[in-house]
Amino acid sequence: MSTAEVARRARWDDPVGLVDASAKARFEQDGVVLLRGALHPEWLLLIEMGLGRVLADGAVTKHEFFAGTEGAFRETVRNFDVAPEIRRLMFDSPIADILGAFMGSEQVFYYSDEFFIKDRGGSKRTPWHQDTPYFPVAGSQLASIWIALDRLTREECLEFIPGSHRQTLYDGFDPGHPGDTDKGFYGEGLPQRPDIEADRSAWNIVGWDIEPGDVIVSSPSILHGGGPTRVEGRRRALAIRCFGDDVVFAERPASRPTVPLTPGLGLHLKPGDPLRSPWYPRLRPVPPWQQHG
């Protein structure tokens, strides 16, 4: 076995070992960390099977961004609810352990997951935004992981502005009008997003070449935006959001529904209550009925 192969297998045997003190410090400070080769190909196969299921399922809503244009792409939310492959991924793979290690939380709860499907070539950018404004949550133990099934160039990767998770929280973009830089999601309460694409050189933007198995862990409060695909390219990615012990329910402006939609949640929880609900199953410790053997 080559040295590279030995190193690869060591990462698969102990992916949580990649979350060392320096990775945690970078997560704190920058709000984003790349972990090379963290996921075994079997987990990628499971994700691909889950994607195949949701794409084939006519009952699953495919949200179309930039609908009606050549650069349109699709997104599906809370695939956990419809795809057993995604449920098994959450309980069986090391993803929840990795996120728990970054968040410093023993308990890890599922918040949501999203496929971003740019499989037609020439797909547009995903607009710059932060995720936290869309979520009815407050607290510090929040983390997302972004997993691409395809090899990507730096230009196609999800991009980030390190440190922005500790700065201004901006209003989101409107998924129905993603090209509008002058409109927000709520249009109240939070400042308007800056137009980062209009002057990229003014911002410290990071991104990477990606190989299947690499993952990017980030704070949902970081400013991030998704690269476009080349005409001959494709970029199928799964983003998973989890939270830990300290996260509580928080109100958002009533003008728009939060993402994903959780009708009734606000009738059970009041602002400041720990975010505990069947909407958000506990992944770690793994409940006994989800354990193997």
Ligand SMILES: O=C(O)CCC(=O)C(=O)O
């Ligand atoms: O993959 C993309 O283009 C967008 C991903 C994203 O915005 C997210 O994971 O929050």
